[in-house]
Amino acid sequence: MSANPTHLAAIDGDATLQVQEDKLNFGQNGFTAEATSYAKAAGGKPPNQFNHTNNVTFTEVDIGADVRPIHLKVVEGTGAANLADDQDEAFDSEVYIEGAVKRVVGYHEK
Amino acid sequence: MRNVLLILLLSLTACVPNRSFRQSVSVYPPIPGESPYTLAFIEFDDMGEFWDRTQLNRALQSINDAKARGNGQVIVVTFVHGWKNNASDDSGNVWGFRDELKDIAGRSGNIPVVGVYIGWRGAATNVPFLKELSFGNRRNAAIRIPGANITEALHKIMRTTKQGENDRSKCVLIGHSFGGMVLERALTQSMVSLINDEEEKNGKTGASRISIPSPADLIVFVNSAAPATEGKQFLGMLKAGHYYYRSGTRDVPFFLAITSKGDTATEFLMPIGHFPSKITKAMRQYDLCDPDAHPEFPPGIPNQSTYYLHSTANSPVLQSHEIFVSDRPDDDPANCAEVHQKWYCVRPKANRWNDTPYWAMRMQAEIVPDHGTIFRPEFRRLLEVFLPTRDETPRTLERVAIPNITSSQLDLSSKIQKKRSELEASWVRHKNEKEGQDALKEARDILGKLNVSGTCLANPDNVFQLLRNKIKDIVSDPSKVVQIAEAMGIKSDQ
Numbered sequence: 001m002s003a004n005p006t007h008l009a010a011i012d013g014d015a016t017l018q019v020q021e022d023k024l025n026f027g028q029n030g031f032t033a034e035a036t037s038y039a040k041a042a043g044g045k046p047p048n049q050f051n052h053t054n055n056v057t058f059t060e061v062d063i064g065a066d067v068r069p070i071h072l073k074v075v076e077g078t079g080a081a082n083l084a085d086d087q088d089e090a091f092d093s094e095v096y097i098e099g100a101v102k103r104v105v106g107y108h109e110k
Numbered sequence: 111m112r113n114v115l116l117i118l119l120l121s122l123t124a125c126v127p128n129r130s131f132r133q134s135v136s137v138y139p140p141i142p143g144e145s146p147y148t149l150a151f152i153e154f155d156d157m158g159e160f161w162d163r164t165q166l167n168r169a170l171q172s173i174n175d176a177k178a179r180g181n182g183q184v185i186v187v188t189f190v191h192g193w194k195n196n197a198s199d200d201s202g203n204v205w206g207f208r209d210e211l212k213d214i215a216g217r218s219g220n221i222p223v224v225g226v227y228i229g230w231r232g233a234a235t236n237v238p239f240l241k242e243l244s245f246g247n248r249r250n251a252a253i254r255i256p257g258a259n260i261t262e263a264l265h266k267i268m269r270t271t272k273q274g275e276n277d278r279s280k281c282v283l284i285g286h287s288f289g290g291m292v293l294e295r296a297l298t299q300s301m302v303s304l305i306n307d308e309e310e311k312n313g314k315t316g317a318s319r320i321s322i323p324s325p326a327d328l329i330v331f332v333n334s335a336a337p338a339t340e341g342k343q344f345l346g347m348l349k350a351g352h353y354y355y356r357s358g359t360r361d362v363p364f365f366l367a368i369t370s371k372g373d374t375a376t377e378f379l380m381p382i383g384h385f386p387s388k389i390t391k392a393m394r395q396y397d398l399c400d401p402d403a404h405p406e407f408p409p410g411i412p413n414q415s416t417y418y419l420h421s422t423a424n425s426p427v428l429q430s431h432e433i434f435v436s437d438r439p440d441d442d443p444a445n446c447a448e449v450h451q452k453w454y455c456v457r458p459k460a461n462r463w464n465d466t467p468y469w470a471m472r473m474q475a476e477i478v479p480d481h482g483t484i485f486r487p488e489f490r491r492l493l494e495v496f497l498p499t500r501d502e503t504p505r506t507l508e509r510v511a512i513p514n515i516t517s518s519q520l521d522l523s524s525k526i527q528k529k530r531s532e533l534e535a536s537w538v539r540h541k542n543e544k545e546g547q548d549a550l551k552e553a554r555d556i557l558g559k560l561n562v563s564g565t566c567l568a569n570p571d572n573v574f575q576l577l578r579n580k581i582k583d584i585v586s587d588p589s590k591v592v593q594i595a596e597a598m599g600i601k602s603d604q
Contacts, residue, residue, distance in 0.1 A: 022520050032578045
């Protein structure tokens with residue numbers, strides 16, 4: 001998977017968790033890829049973009065493979081994310097949700 | 111026979127010496143009241159090697175010294191000359207550059223000005239007629255010399271001038287005529303590497319901006335004699351990668367190719383000069399059955415030789431901007447230069463293909479009248495339009511944002527993906543069976559409905575890649591899900 005082409009994109013960090021999840025899924029479907037990293041933007045407001053920006057990396061799936069939907073989950077604290085056995089962690093990072101920094105875990109269903 | 115010998119003898123005796131012209135002294139410090147700037151020379155031989163590496167060290171030291179005098183600020187202008195010039199005092203470009211620096215220093219306040227003159231063997235002979243015949247020979251030199259040494263020098267100049275994002279120093283690089291080709295060839299590959307590194311870093315850290323570490327404020331190829339084949343690859347990369355390049359909220363050029371409408375040399379003579387060498391090269395025909403799948407190729411150009419015979423700025427299909435003349439400034443005066451009570455304003459060209467940070471355009475002859483007369487206040491004023499201003503934040507490269515979507519578009523995109531994976535899986539698992547062949551045929555039919563046809567559908571692997579490329583269009587335009595879904599036989603619920 002890691003040798004497959006990647007695509008970078010930005011998502012509005014002022015949006016709700018659900019809207020961001022939808023956009024990530026739309027990006028996955030568009031790029032025939034799965035989100036493999038998602039994190040809040042470093043630094044201040046990027047010019048001509050959003051007040052709060054999250055950056056995503058999509059990695060294309062192998063030929064014939066499904067694009068698995070991505071799910072987002074806000075996790076409190078610094079402990080383990082406690083994903084279920086059939087949940088495959090894609091990222092665990094600080095992300096802007098409605099403009100506030102949250103710890104968000106993204107996972108695909110296995 | 112005697113005449114031939116005479117010409118040969120003349121040409122030998124009139125050869126411009128193959129040597130460094132600034133061996134003992136290569137840096138000329140400011141002389142108050144006379145030349146209020148520092149001028150440094152760095153020379154390269156006909157193979158592209160430093161004549162003397164200490165010239166680079168001295169130039170960098172002079173930049174550091176000037177920064178110390180200017181409380182950390184300096185203006186550095188680097189100039190790469192073209193054909194029929196070199197680093198000697200006999201070269202008109204040396205004196206033109208001095209005048210340029212004098213003018214800049216006169217308007218820079220307390221900020222010291224350093225000029226770096228990049229010298230190479232642009233003149234091989236002084237014999238008037240033979241000089242004109244040296245076009246091919248000196249063009250080959252301009253192709254040959256941009257190697258490790260000149261790239262190292264240019265990057266060290268940029269790095270020494272601008273140390274970090276908050277450095278208010280200004281760094282401008284200008285290449286003229288064949289010097290434009292030298293500058294472009296010397297920088298393009300290293301800039302690609304720089305962008306790739308930043309992109310990689312950005313993807314790993316999730317940083318919001320793909321920020322170029324301030325290589326320069328402006329890199330200009332003026333009246334460049336480089337064929338557009340030089341710039342097209344980088345332009346294509348920027349186009350395919352959807353890169354933007356901004357200073358604050360303003361788009362600014364990463365590279366600027368600008369040519370005078372009065373420059374008959376690059377408009378008419380360059381195609382003639384390049385034609386003989388074109389014959390010895392294999393130029394391809396662009397057979398793009400799906401132009402949408404190849405964003406790096408401008409539409410309507412069937413043959414590579416079109417690019418080889420014209421410069422980037424003289425190629426209408428590659429032009430990104432135009433300059434219009436007005437009696438008053440545009441809505442945004444920052445895009446305009448006042449020259450002789452008229453305003454020359456820069457705006458994006460209508461229906462342009464080139465919307466990349468590699469800007470290409472032509473300028474009025476009132477700014478630069480011909481090929482050679484570039485050291486003019488009118489041109490200086492125009493170049494200031496392209497410079498970031500003090501209030502603007504450091505430049506950045508950005509990626510496109512995922513647009514807002516409706517639930518219906520999301521739903522359709524998921525169905526499109528499901529169909530795509532079914533077809534690919536059937537093909538991968540059953541290539542030699544009816545199921546695989548049926549999947550291949552269906553994929554071809556879908557592409558046909560999306561106006562993709564021709565020889566590129568012959569290779570089955572291409573077919574499925576093209577299908578992915580078509581689906582990718584929805585990222586920039588979510589409304590396309592309907593068209594793609596229909597082509598795939600997917601019905602919308604709405």
